[in-house]
Amino acid sequence: LANNSLANEIIQNVAPEAPASDVTGTEIVSPVVGIVYLQPAPDQPAFKVVGDQVKKGEVVCIVEAMKVMNEITADIDGEIVAIKVENEQVVEFNQPLFIVKEG
Numbered sequence: 001l002a003n004n005s006l007a008n009e010i011i012q013n014v015a016p017e018a019p020a021s022d023v024t025g026t027e028i029v030s031p032v033v034g035i036v037y038l039q040p041a042p043d044q045p046a047f048k049v050v051g052d053q054v055k056k057g058e059v060v061c062i063v064e065a066m067k068v069m070n071e072i073t074a075d076i077d078g079e080i081v082a083i084k085v086e087n088e089q090v091v092e093f094n095q096p097l098f099i100v101k102e103g
Contacts, residue, residue, distance in 0.1 A: 023081045023082040023099050024099070024101075025078070025081050025082075025099040025100050025101040025102065026075065026076055026078070026099070026100045026101075026102060027096040027097075027098070027099055027100075028060060028072060028074060028075065028096070028097050028098040028099075028100060029094050029095060029096050029097060030063050030072065030091045030092065030093060030094065030095045030097055031063070031070065031072070031093070031094075032063055032065040032070055032093060033065060033090075033091065033092055033093050034063040034064045034065035034066075034070070034090070034091060035063065035064045035088055035089070035090055035091070036061055036062070036063050036085050036087070036088070036089055036090075036091045036097060037061060037062040037063075037064065037087060037088065038061050038083070038085075038086075038087040039087065040062070046087075047059055047060050047061055048060050048061075048080050048083075048098070049080065049083070050080055050081065050082065050083060051079065051080065052079070052080045053077075053078070053079055053080075054074040054077065054078060054079070054080055054100060055074065055077050056073075056074055056075060056076055056077050057073050057074065058073060058074050059071045059072065059073055060072055060073065060074055060080070060097070060098055061097060061098075063091060072097065074098075074100060075100075076100055076102050077102070077103070078100040078101050078102040078103055079100065079101045079103070080098055080099075080100060081099050081100065081101045082098065082099040083097070083098055084096045084097055084098065084099065085097050
């Protein structure tokens with residue numbers, strides 16, 4: 001029982017990533033309900049990570065809806081300052097996926 005409470009204490013003390021709500025910029029949102037994929041294939045690196053530059057029209061992720069793969073592209077040039085979803089997460093229509101700082 002002592003080990004169990006110690007494990008719970010350790011889990012509670014692990015700091016989560018900095019909340020993305022503190023970050024400002026232009027949101028890239030999901031145009032459909034579906035499953036988001038942050039990398040083109042399981043064995044390949046992510047399309048974009050925080051700190052990467054992105055160009056308007058560049059693919060940042062894929063949202064699968066009804067077996068159709070929808071490429072999600074950036075609307076502006078800038079820097080990815082936050083990723084608001086996890087790989088293979090179910091996303092809603094108009095849900096923010098990324099925050100881009102223009103420039």
